[in-house]
Amino acid sequence: MRGQKDLRLVVALSVLCAVLALLIPIDAVALVFAAPLALFLPGYSITAAAFARRNLEWPRFLLFSIALSLATLVLGSLLLNYAGGIHPLSWAVLLLLVVLGACRGAALRRGDSGTAPRWPRLRLPRLETAMLLAAGAATVAALVLGFSTVPAEDAIGYSQLWVLPAAGSGGSEAQVGVRSQEQASVAFDLRVRLGTQRVVRRSFTLAPGETRLLRLRAPPGSTGTVPVIATLLRHNRPFSVYRRVKGSLIPPQEQR
Numbered sequence: 001m002r003g004q005k006d007l008r009l010v011v012a013l014s015v016l017c018a019v020l021a022l023l024i025p026i027d028a029v030a031l032v033f034a035a036p037l038a039l040f041l042p043g044y045s046i047t048a049a050a051f052a053r054r055n056l057e058w059p060r061f062l063l064f065s066i067a068l069s070l071a072t073l074v075l076g077s078l079l080l081n082y083a084g085g086i087h088p089l090s091w092a093v094l095l096l097l098v099v100l101g102a103c104r105g106a107a108l109r110r111g112d113s114g115t116a117p118r119w120p121r122l123r124l125p126r127l128e129t130a131m132l133l134a135a136g137a138a139t140v141a142a143l144v145l146g147f148s149t150v151p152a153e154d155a156i157g158y159s160q161l162w163v164l165p166a167a168g169s170g171g172s173e174a175q176v177g178v179r180s181q182e183q184a185s186v187a188f189d190l191r192v193r194l195g196t197q198r199v200v201r202r203s204f205t206l207a208p209g210e211t212r213l214l215r216l217r218a219p220p221g222s223t224g225t226v227p228v229i230a231t232l233l234r235h236n237r238p239f240s241v242y243r244r245v246k247g248s249l250i251p252p253q254e255q256r
Helices: 005-023 027-039 041-050 058-082 088-110 126-146
Strands: 158-165 173-181 186-194 198-206 211-217 226-234 237-249
Touching: 005 027, 005 041, 005 088, 027 041, 027 058, 027 088, 041 058, 041 088, 058 088, 158 226, 158 237, 173 186, 173 198, 173 226, 173 237, 186 211, 186 237, 198 211
Parallel strands: none
Antiparallel strands: 158 173, 173 211, 186 198, 186 226, 226 237
16 A cells, blocks of 8 residues: 555554554543544545545545445444354454455555545634534543443432243242342342232342342142232331232143
8 A cells, every 4th residue: 555645544543443442441432432443434445445546526535434434334233243243352353354455455446546535624713723622522521421430329229020920830830020220239028928828928138130039839729810919128118018019820720
């Protein structure tokens, strides 16, 4: 790619963006370097290869660069999905291969007579320049804030409670589940009433994201449909019902 300054610059920027996007541990900052590699550089190299022998106007060149970059992302996701998985390293390798291959093809097609697209030289007054820099800074700040983790001290958590027929039981067994999405570990009291005779009690503590499952079957000698009522209490509020769901069981002798 001797003499093709724009292609050499695209390759250098692609390698730099890929390395920094993979190595920087801060997601918001890494995104700043990943964006050009994903949204512009592959399309630029493909457009340069496709229109190597034509003098394409810069607005069309820019439009093709963005559109072909998006098309590369769509087709690349399908390829990576069947080729081992989608993750940052595979994306970086794929986009770099696209840029290198397309830039090499563009350089060969251009030869000695090919020229790079002519981009306009922007000469903005000081006020417009300051506004443009402020807009860029605001965009970077928005990306950083959007991908930054902030304290969730005032966030309200929740917990799930369900009663479902157990798989393969034909309705004679039920699975009672509790999943915590609270902000901290919480102690629960679970009470499950089977019909009018049997009550099952369980006490446990769940960390955020943990699940507790309980499998129950219809009491021996039960006839007809057996109602199941599951009640979930928080250990520090024993007299306040936190969750309650209802279901039913069909004893084996009642199944047909």
